[in-house]
Structures are given as structure tokens and as C-alpha cells.
Amino acid sequence: MEILPTNSKSLNSNKVIFSLYNSLCILHGLFFFMEIRIGIGFGIVLISMLQACREHNSIQTANSQGVADSLVYYDEMLKADSLQDSIYYSRGIWLIRKNQLNKGIEDLKKAVQLRPDKPEYVFSLSDAYLLNIESRKSIDVIDSLLLRKPDDIPTLQKKARLHLIIQDYNASLAVIDRILEHDRENSQAYYLAGHVFYEQGDTGRAVKSYQKAVDINPEFTEAWNQLGDIMSQLNNPLAIKFYDNALRMDSLNIETLHNRAYALQKEGRVKEAIEAYQTNIGKRPDFELSYYNLGILLYESKQPDKALENINQAILLNSKEPSSYYYRAKIFLEKGNKDLAKKDLQAAIALYPDYEKAKQLLKGL
Numbered sequence: 133m134e135i136l137p138t139n140s141k142s143l144n145s146n147k148v149i150f151s152l153y154n155s156l157c158i159l160h161g162l163f164f165f166m167e168i169r170i171g172i173g174f175g176i177v178l179i180s181m182l183q184a185c186r187e188h189n190s191i192q193t194a195n196s197q198g199v200a201d202s203l204v205y206y207d208e209m210l211k212a213d214s215l216q217d218s219i220y221y222s223r224g225i226w227l228i229r230k231n232q233l234n235k236g237i238e239d240l241k242k243a244v245q246l247r248p249d250k251p252e253y254v255f256s257l258s259d260a261y262l263l264n265i266e267s268r269k270s271i272d273v274i275d276s277l278l279l280r281k282p283d284d285i286p287t288l289q290k291k292a293r294l295h296l297i298i299q300d301y302n303a304s305l306a307v308i309d310r311i312l313e314h315d316r317e318n319s320q321a322y323y324l325a326g327h328v329f330y331e332q333g334d335t336g337r338a339v340k341s342y343q344k345a346v347d348i349n350p351e352f353t354e355a356w357n358q359l360g361d362i363m364s365q366l367n368n369p370l371a372i373k374f375y376d377n378a379l380r381m382d383s384l385n386i387e388t389l390h391n392r393a394y395a396l397q398k399e400g401r402v403k404e405a406i407e408a409y410q411t412n413i414g415k416r417p418d419f420e421l422s423y424y425n426l427g428i429l430l431y432e433s434k435q436p437d438k439a440l441e442n443i444n445q446a447i448l449l450n451s452k453e454p455s456s457y458y459y460r461a462k463i464f465l466e467k468g469n470k471d472l473a474k475k476d477l478q479a480a481i482a483l484y485p486d487y488e489k490a491k492q493l494l495k496g497l
Contacts, residue, residue: 203227217246221253224260233264244273249280255290267298283314292324301328319349326358335362346377353381357388364395371395386416393422397429405429420449428459436466454484461493470497 206223209216224239240257247253254277261270274291281287288311295304305328311321326341339362345355356378363371375392379385393408409426412419427442443460450456461476477494481487 215246217243217250217253220246221256225256228260228263233260236260237264248276251277251284251287254287258290258294262294262297267294270294285311285315285318289320289324292321296324296327296331299331301332304328317348319345319352319355322348323352323355323358326355330358330362335366338362350377351381353378353385353388356381357391360388360391360395364391364398367398369399372399384415386412386419386422389415390419390421390425394425397425402429402433406433418449420446420453423449424453424456424459427463431459431463431466436463439463440467452483454480454487454490457483458487458490458493461490473497 203223203226206219206226209219210223213219220239221243224236224243227233227236227239237257237260240253240260243253244250244257254273258270258273261267261273271291271294274287274294277287278284278291288307292304292307292311295301295307305325308321308325308328311318315321322341322345326338326345329335329341330338339359342355342358342362346352346359349355356374360371360374360378363369363374372392372395375388375395378388379392382388389408389412393405393412396408397405406426406429409422409429412422413426416422423442423446427439427446429439430436430442431439440460440463443456443463446453447456447460457476457480461473461480464470464473464476474494474497477490477497480490481494484490
């Protein structure tokens with residue numbers, strides 16, 4: 133748990149490099165983003181993983197084939213024909229979903245042995261190896277496909293993304309160069325290059341790469357979001373323009389809507405930020421961070437009653453976030469209710485024992 137050093141929270145789908153293997157959603161069909169409480173600072177790698185989920189979701193593929201949710205089903209099918217590659221593939225996905233990763237990998241390996249030229253199988257096996265913290269095998273299986281199809285752009289993109297995930301940035305750039313040798317207008321290649329440059333600390337080249345991606349493909353929502361995130365980090369008002377461009381393609385994307393509101397907040401455009409958070413709540417009333425940031429903004433605007441209403445809702449939606457109790461305690465103190473403030477500070481510390489600000493505030497009561 134990391135407490136936001138400033139008051140409010142941004143939410144970037146690509147904002148933190150943490151244990152990348154632990155967060156892989158590819159094979160689980162889980163499409164989520166981590167709600168880690170930090171400022172606008174972020175790492176780029178996670179978006180690459182989530183993009184992989186968008187482009188290739190093995191679970192959705194298996195489910196779309198109408199397979200039954202039963203190991204007996206697969207076993208019976210293989211008894212009838214032990215060379216059905218699609219059944220090994222589907223059973224492998226099923227086993228992984230049931231947290232039997234090693235058995236699932238064996239089935240995916242069998243599917244690849246039977247159909248080594250099928251990208252769907254190879255990509256899934258690669259993802260499974262990565263999920264099993266076997267990055268070398270993850271890359272090797274992609275290389276086996278490239279031996280058959282050395283110029284296949286989706287496979288090269290997959291390999292570049294894998295190198296990015298394991299933070300082998302030079303290798304990722306080398307693969308990106310191979311993609312661009314075949315297709316100078318490949319927006320995905322420039323997008324991945326932007327990730328690499330950002331992770332290497334070269335913000336300027338990252339921005340140029342993302343800009344090139346949207347120049348080639350003006351409807352590249354993720355690249356517009358990346359530009360918005362970086363500009364917001366740099367306190368550059370262009371962030372709003374970039375987020376607006378992303379919203380032209382996906383007007384209901386709560387992540388983009390939230391980060392746009394946060395950018396307005398950072399620029400000191402308080403009234404517009406408040407209105408943006410309120411609009412976001414209307415569109416997604418289940419999104420806790422809108423209530424949280426709005427509550428703090430209203431508290432800072434000397435509107436404790438409205439602030440309390442929003443923080444209460446944030447806690448209803450996420451009762452495990454310690455900073456929500458901390459800020460509600462501050463609101464209670466503003467309203468003169470020390471007893472409730474004390475209870476909230478104790479709750480915050482119980483959730484996060486190293487919460488020094490909460491300890492100091494509680495000590496002063």
C-alpha cells in the first residue's frame with residue numbers, strides 16, 4: 133500500500149511497475165487496473181500487458197467456442213480423438229483458469245506441438261510461461277513461431293511487448309526496428325517504442341513516439357491517453373487536449389475521464405474539476421475514486437458537508453482504503469466531532485500500520 137503524497141489520486145492503467153508477473157491478466161480473462169494510491173507518476177509497462185489482454189484474450193476465445201466448463205468434457209473428447217489440438221488448447225485454458233497452471237501449460241504445449249503454426253496457441257503458451265515466471269521460455273516459444281513466419285508483424289509485436297514486460301528494453305527496441313523495417317507506418321510499433329523510451333527515462337522521445345503513433349492513427353485511443361498522462365505529469369495544459377482526443381473515440385472511458393478531471397485539478401481549475409468529477413459520477417456511480425477526489429476537493433473548498441457525503445460514498449465502495457478514513461477524520465475534525473475522527477484514524481492505522489500522517493493526527497487528539 134502506498135499513500136498518495138498529495139491529496140487526490142490519479143488512475144492510470146499503466147501507472148506502476150510492480151511485480152509484472154503477478155498482475156498478468158491475459159490467461160485469466162481478468163481485465164482490470166490496479167488502484168494503487170500514488171500521484172501521477174507511473175511506469176508504462178502495465179499498459180503493454182493490458183493491451184495484450186485486449187488483443188489476445190485466450191479465455192474469451194475458448195468460451196466463444198462454446199466449450200463446457202467441465203474437465204470430464206475435455207477428457208471424453210480426447211478419448212475419442214487424442215489428436216484434437218483445439219481440445220488440448222481449450223483444456224489448457226480451463227486448467228489455468230482453475231489455478232492448475234503447470235497442467236495447463238502441458239496441454240498448451242501439446243496443442244502447439246500439433247499445430248505449431250497457429251499463433252493463437254503459441255501466444256497463449258507464451259503468456260502461460262510468463263504467468264509461471266518463465267520468461268525465457270515465454271520468449272523462446274514466440275521465437276519458434278518467428279522461425280516459421282519471420283516477418284509476421286503481430287508475432288513481432290508480441291515479442292517486443294514481452295521484452296518490454298521483462299524490462300529488456302534494448303531487445304524490445306531491436307524488435308520494434310524490425311517491425312518498422314517492414315512497415316514504417318506501424319502505429320503499434322511507435323506506441324511500444326514510446327513505452328520503452330518512457331521506462332528508460334527519455335520523456336522527450338516517448339512523447340515523440342506516441343505523437344507519431346497518433347499521427348499515423350488518429351483514432352489510437354491508448355496513445356492519446358499516454359500523451360495525456362505524460363503531459364499531466366509535467367503539469368502541461370496540453371494534457372486536457374490529449375484526453376479530449378481520447379474521449380472522442382471512447383466517451384465513457386472512466387479511466388480517461390478521471391485523469392482528465394485530475395489534470396484540471398492539478399492546473400488549479402477547481403470549479404471545472406469539481407464539475408468533471410460530478411459528471412463522471414453520473415456516468416459511473418460505482419467508481420470510488422471520483423467520490424474520493426471530489427470529497428477532498430470539496431473539503432479544500434471549505435464545503436465539509438458535501439465533502440463528507442462524497443468520502444462516505446467512497447468508503448462504501450471501497451472500505452479497505454486507509455486514506456479515505458484519514459481524510460474523513462479531517463472532515464470530522466473540521467466539523468468538531470473528535471470522537472468520530474478518532475475512530476476513523478484508528479481504522480486507517482489498522483488497515484495501514486505505517487500510516488504516519490494518521491498516527492500524528494491521532495496523537496494530537
